[in-house]
Every structure is written in structure tokens, then in C-alpha cells.
Amino acid sequence: MEIRGAVPTAGLTDGVVTVEDGVVASVTAADAPGSSVAPGTVILPGLLDIHCHGGGGHSFATTDPAEALAAAAYHTAAGTTGVIASLVTAAPEELLRQVRTLAPLVVAGQLLGIHLEGPFLAAARRGAHAPWLLRDPDPALVADLLEAAGGAIKIVTVAPERPGAAPVAAMLRAAGVVVAFGHTDAGYDCMARALAGASGDGLVTHLGNAMPALHHRAAGPVAAALAAAADDAASVELIADGVHVDAGFTRLVFAAAAPGRVVLVTDATAAAGMADGDHVLGPLRVTVSGGVARLTAEGEAGAGGAIAGGTSTLLRVVATARAAGVPLADAARAATAAPARVLGLSASRGALAPGMDADLVVTGENLGLRRVMHSGRWLE
Numbered sequence: 001m002e003i004r005g006a007v008p009t010a011g012l013t014d015g016v017v018t019v020e021d022g023v024v025a026s027v028t029a030a031d032a033p034g035s036s037v038a039p040g041t042v043i044l045p046g047l048l049d050i051h052c053h054g055g056g057g058h059s060f061a062t063t064d065p066a067e068a069l070a071a072a073a074y075h076t077a078a079g080t081t082g083v084i085a086s087l088v089t090a091a092p093e094e095l096l097r098q099v100r101t102l103a104p105l106v107v108a109g110q111l112l113g114i115h116l117e118g119p120f121l122a123a124a125r126r127g128a129h130a131p132w133l134l135r136d137p138d139p140a141l142v143a144d145l146l147e148a149a150g151g152a153i154k155i156v157t158v159a160p161e162r163p164g165a166a167p168v169a170a171m172l173r174a175a176g177v178v179v180a181f182g183h184t185d186a187g188y189d190c191m192a193r194a195l196a197g198a199s200g201d202g203l204v205t206h207l208g209n210a211m212p213a214l215h216h217r218a219a220g221p222v223a224a225a226l227a228a229a230a231d232d233a234a235s236v237e238l239i240a241d242g243v244h245v246d247a248g249f250t251r252l253v254f255a256a257a258a259p260g261r262v263v264l265v266t267d268a269t270a271a272a273g274m275a276d277g278d279h280v281l282g283p284l285r286v287t288v289s290g291g292v293a294r295l296t297a298e299g300e301a302g303a304g305g306a307i308a309g310g311t312s313t314l315l316r317v318v319a320t321a322r323a324a325g326v327p328l329a330d331a332a333r334a335a336t337a338a339p340a341r342v343l344g345l346s347a348s349r350g351a352l353a354p355g356m357d358a359d360l361v362v363t364g365e366n367l368g369l370r371r372v373m374h375s376g377r378w379l380e
Contacts (some may be wrong), residue, residue: 041362045360057273077313081374139168238253264317
């Protein structure tokens with residue numbers, strides 16, 4: 001099977017992607033101009049979202065496998081051919097039940113893995129996490145979660161300033177888990193030390209959100225993260241949806257970071273793809289207005305109004321980054337090759353090259369979705 005169009009991640013303005021037996025056989029320049037390609041056709045690798053809580057009215061924070069699969073299906077149909085199921089802060093017994101529900105889906109290849117965004121977060125930067133459930137990093141709880149997951153947990157977010165963060169981070173890395181630092185009130189030095197301890201494999205959870213703002217006399221964790229990303233020593237998530245960060249910040253992050261160190265994510269919740277109105281995120285109530293999700297004002301004391309996850313698909317995030325001035329090839333790689341690198345999947349996912357899984361997205365010139373191929377098959 002041959003698919004023809006521009007392949008920006010391969011540097012081709014007119015290329016042909018050949019698929020055989022579920023893998024990419026070749027990616028070449030078209031032999032000659034012709035009419036076999038629809039005008040403005042763009043071919044991207046299948047997108048990979050490493051920070052996603054749900055979509056289409058369905059949540060990953062569930063004990064019902066069908067609900068988790070429905071959330072994944074919503075994003076797959078929108079061009080995200082691989083997704084990490086992110087879980088918000090919950091009571092330990094509830095987290096364990098959710099992890100046990102999701103782990104078999106990871107084994108079956110229906111999810112890329114599990115991301116625990118809590119409960120080891122800073123109360124002052126909790127965002128849309130229940131404050132009464134936050135706790136210091138706990139080796140016993142981590143051991144229980146790792147055992148329940150059987151290798152399915154791929155990312156855990158930790159506030160580096162919380163007592164016990166360093167040994168728990170080391171424990172997680174020894175188990176093959178990527179430690180993401182975020183939801184933090186840390187200063188520059190604390191974040192810099194935490195990322196240095198990750199030996200190049202560190203990740204920052206949604207840079208700029210749920211952390212002190214960048215300031216020229218108090219550079220804070222944002223500057224530490226950008227410095228590490230510039231040195232090719234850490235990767236940074238960016239919710240470039242036009243809500244969580246603006247166009248200027250998006251351009252700054254891409255300009256500062258070394259190639260491949262920006263990871264576009266959605267932070268999407270069950271409200272993604274749904275109409276404005278009332279929703280939930282974990283135990284907290286959320287109101288979506290104009291496509292922006294915030295904690296309901298009459299919610300938990302002091303928490304009303306905080307942004308409560310995203311409502312975009314990853315393809316829309318790529319389009320928004322492009323509109324902010326990021327070259328399409330760079331924006332696309334930040335949603336494909338960069339997350340594949342974080343997860344250690346670069347040999348099979350995240351690029352259009354011979355031998356890679358045949359996951360791809362066909363769009364129009366303005367990135368309007370046309371078709372999605374997953375494992376060599378077009379989705380209906």
C-alpha cells in the first residue's frame with residue numbers, strides 16, 4: 001500500500017510512504033509530480049500522548065476496563081495511536097484498584113502504560129488534585145503500586161521538594177519508571193538537582209503549569225527545566241493548547257530546548273470532545289466553558305477556578321503549536337519521536353521510517369484530520 005503526500009518529519013514536500021504487513025517498508029520522494037495525491041495532503045507518524053486522563057466522556061481513572069478502552073478509542077480515532085493512561089491523585093486503595101484494572105490493557109498493547117500524576121505533589125501547586133489526598137513520597141505505597149502494575153507503570157510525577165522525593169525517585173528509576181518532576185513549589189536549585197539526578201532521563205510534567213512562574217530574579221523550576229532541556233539532559237512536557245500556555249511561551253520552549261526534548265501533551269480529561277457543562281476529574285467537580293475546563297468555583301476551599309486538565313486532542317495541540325510559530329516538522333516530532341524517546345519506544349514508534357510500526361495520520365494542509373492508520377489498517 002502506498003500513501004502519498006508531504007511527510008514533514010522526513011523532510012519531504014512530496015513523498016510516498018509504503019506499508020507492508022503492518023510496518024513501514026519505505027519512505028521516499030515521489031518519482032514525479034502527479035495527480036495521485038489529494039491537494040495539501042500531509043502524512044504524520046501516529047501521535048503519542050504520554051499525559052492523558054481520558055476523553056469522549058470516558059476516564060482512565062476507572063475500575064471498568066471498557067471505560068478505559070473507550071477513552072483510548074476516542075483519542076485513537078483523532079490520530080493518537082498510542083496513549084499513556086494518566087491517573088489523578090486518589091486514596092491508595094483506589095489507586096491500586098485503578099492500576100490493577102489498567103495493567104492488563106497495557107500487557108495487551110491497548111495502552112502504552114500508566115502515569116501516576118499523584119499523590120506525591122506539592123499542596124501549594126496541586127492544580128486539580130484533591131488536597132486531602134496528597135502525601136509525601138512513600139516507598140511502601142510505591143512498592144505496592146509497582147507490584148500491582150506488573151511493569152505497566154511507565155511515568156510517576158513527583159514534587160522534588162517533598163520529603164523522601166529523592167530516594168523514591170531512585171526507587172522508581174531502578175524499576176524502569178520515568179520520574180517526572182512537577183506540581184512543585186521548588187526553587188531553581190531544587191529542580192536542577194532533581195533533574196541532574198535523573199542522568200538525562202528526567203521529565204518535567206506540563207512545564208509552566210502547577211509551578212512558580214519564570215521570573216528574572218527568581219528563575220524557579222521553569223528556568224531549571226529549560227536549562228536542562230537546552231543541555232539535552234531532560235525532556236519537558238508542554239500543553240500547547242492555547243489555554244495552558246500562550247503562543248509566546250510555546251515558542252520560547254521550542255527555541256530553548258535541544259531537538260527532541262519538547263514533548264507535546266494534551267492533559268485531556270473525560271471532558272475532551274464533550275459539550276460545555278459539568279464534569280468530574282477524580283473526586284473534584286469541573287465546569288467546562290468555551291472549551292476550557294476549570295474546577296467548579298464552589299468546589300474545595302481555595303481550589304475553585306484552577307484549570308482542570310485539557311479538552312484538546314493531540315493533533316489539535318500540534319496545530320496550535322504550529323500556529324504559534326513552531327515549524328510543523330518540529331511540532332510533529334514533539335508529538336511523535338519525542339514521546340517515543342521518553343518511553344524507550346524509538347525503535348518501533350514515533351517516526352515514519354522502514355521497519356517502524358505502520359501508525360500514521362493523514363491530514364489536510366491545515367492539519368484537519370482525514371484518515372488514521374493503526375498497525376497497518378485504516379480506522380473506519
